Amino acid sequence: MDFIEPHAHMVSRTTDDYELMSLAGCRAICEPAFWAGFDRASAQGFADYFDQLTLWEPRRASRYLIDHYCWLCINPKEAEDPIFAAEVMSLIPELLNRKNVLGIGEIGLNKNTKNELLVFEQHVEIAKKFNQLILIHTPHLEDKLKGTRIILDSLKNAGVDPNRVIIDHVEEHTAPLVMDAGFWAGMTLYPNSKCTAARAVDILEIYGSEKIWINSACDWGHSDPLSIPKAALEMLRRGHSREFVQNLLFKAPQEFLAQSPHFKRL
Amino acid sequence: MINQSQLLDQQFLEARGKLLEVAAFLDRFERAPADSPDFRLTALKEAFKLVAAHDSPNRARFLLELLSDKSSQPLEKSTNTPACGAPINL
Numbered sequence: 001m002d003f004i005e006p007h008a009h010m011v012s013r014t015t016d017d018y019e020l021m022s023l024a025g026c027r028a029i030c031e032p033a034f035w036a037g038f039d040r041a042s043a044q045g046f047a048d049y050f051d052q053l054t055l056w057e058p059r060r061a062s063r064y065l066i067d068h069y070c071w072l073c074i075n076p077k078e079a080e081d082p083i084f085a086a087e088v089m090s091l092i093p094e095l096l097n098r099k100n101v102l103g104i105g106e107i108g109l110n111k112n113t114k115n116e117l118l119v120f121e122q123h124v125e126i127a128k129k130f131n132q133l134i135l136i137h138t139p140h141l142e143d144k145l146k147g148t149r150i151i152l153d154s155l156k157n158a159g160v161d162p163n164r165v166i167i168d169h170v171e172e173h174t175a176p177l178v179m180d181a182g183f184w185a186g187m188t189l190y191p192n193s194k195c196t197a198a199r200a201v202d203i204l205e206i207y208g209s210e211k212i213w214i215n216s217a218c219d220w221g222h223s224d225p226l227s228i229p230k231a232a233l234e235m236l237r238r239g240h241s242r243e244f245v246q247n248l249l250f251k252a253p254q255e256f257l258a259q260s261p262h263f264k265r266l
Numbered sequence: 267m268i269n270q271s272q273l274l275d276q277q278f279l280e281a282r283g284k285l286l287e288v289a290a291f292l293d294r295f296e297r298a299p300a301d302s303p304d305f306r307l308t309a310l311k312e313a314f315k316l317v318a319a320h321d322s323p324n325r326a327r328f329l330l331e332l333l334s335d336k337s338s339q340p341l342e343k344s345t346n347t348p349a350c351g352a353p354i355n356l
Contacts, residue, residue, distance in 0.1 A: 080343070080344045110344070111341060111344045111345060111346075111349075112335075112340050112341055113340055113341045113342070113343060113344045114340045114341065114342060114343075115343075115344075116340075116344070117340050139349065140348070140349040141333070141349035141350065141351045141352075142333055142334050142335050142349055142350070142351060142352055142353045143334075143335055143349050144330075144334065145330070145331065145334035145335070146334065146335045146336075146337060146338060149338065150338075150340060171326075171330055172324075172326040172327035172330055173327050173330040173331050173334065193351075198277075199326065202326070205267070206323075237268075237276060238267060238268050238273075239267050239268045240267075
C-alpha cells in the first residue's frame with residue numbers, strides 16, 4: 001500500500017531503511033531539521049546540516065524511488081541561547097528556495113522555557129514573512145500538555161492560518177486541543193513513548209481522521225521506519241477499509257504538503 | 267469496526283502480557299535494595315488507581331493528564347534534564 005512518511009530523520013538511518021521503506025510502499029519522505037543527539041558548536045554546523053538535508057539526502061532517497069523533502073529550523077532543544085539561535089535562523093531565508101524545502105520545522109518547545117518560546121515565535125515570524133508552512137514539535141512526556149497549551153496560545157496571538165500548520169506528536173490528552181483549534185495534527189509512533197499504532201488508531205476512532213497524519217519520526221533513537229505500514233495493518237485488522245487507510249496515509253498528507261509549491265503530488 | 271468479542275480475541279493476550287510486565291516490574295523494584303522514595307513510583311501507583319477506578323473510555327487521556335506538569339507559565343531557564351514521564355508534584 002502506498003504511503004507518505006511525513007516525519008522521518010533519515011540522516012540518522014541506514015540505506016537499508018530506505019530500501020525497506022520503499023519495498024513497503026513509501027513514496028515520499030519529509031525530514032524536519034532536528035537535534036543530532038548533541039548540541040552543535042557553531043552555526044556552521046547547522047549550515048552543513050542544512051546542505052545535507054537539501055542537497056545530499058534527496059539523492060540517497062531517489063535511489064529507492066522515494067521523493068525527499070525537508071523542513072528547516074534550529075530545533076527547540078538547541079534554542080535556549082537566543083543569540084546563537086538568531087545566528088542559525090539568519091541562515092534559513094536564503095535556503096527556502098531550494099527545491100525540496102517545505103517550510104519551517106520542527107520548531108516548538110522542549111522544556112517549555114521563556115527562551116525556547118522566544119525562538120519559537122521568531123521562527124513563526126520567518127514563516128509568515130516568507131509564506132512558509134510550519135511543522136511543530138510538542139514536548140516529551142510530562143511536558144507535552146503544558147507545552148502544547150503554550151504553543152496554541154502563541155499561534156493564536158501570531159494570527160497564523162491553522163490550515164498551514166501541523167502540530168506533531170499529539171497523544172490522547174493533546175489531540176483534541178490541537179484539532180479543536182483547527183490545526184493539522186500529527187501522531188508519532190514510537191515503541192516506548194508518544195503513540196503506539198494501536199493508540200493512534202484509537203485516537204482516529206475517537207476524534208476523527210480529518211486533518212491528521214501518522215508518522216514514525218524515526219531517528220537515531222529507539223524508533224521504527226516501518227511503523228506506518230504497521231499502523232495500516234492495525235487499521236485493517238480492526239475492520240477499517242483499504243480506502244480509509246489509503247486516504248489517511250497517502251492522500252491526506254498530500255493535501256497539507258501540496259500547500260508548498262515545492263511538493264509534487266503523487 | 268470489529269466488535270468486543272473480536273477485539274478480545276485479537277488483543278486480550280497482548281494486554282494481559284503488558285499488565286503482567288508491570289506487575290513483574292513492581293515485584294523487581296521491591297526486591298531491589300531500598301532507596302529514598304521516588305516520585306515516579308508514586309505516580310505509577312496513582313496511575314494504577316486511576317485506570318482501575320474509571321469506567322469511561324477515556325482512561326488513556328486521564329492517565330496522560332495525571333502524568334503531566336500542571337503548571338502553566340514558561341520556565342525562566344532550562345533545567346537541562348530530560349523528561350522522565352511523571353511530574354515531580356502530582
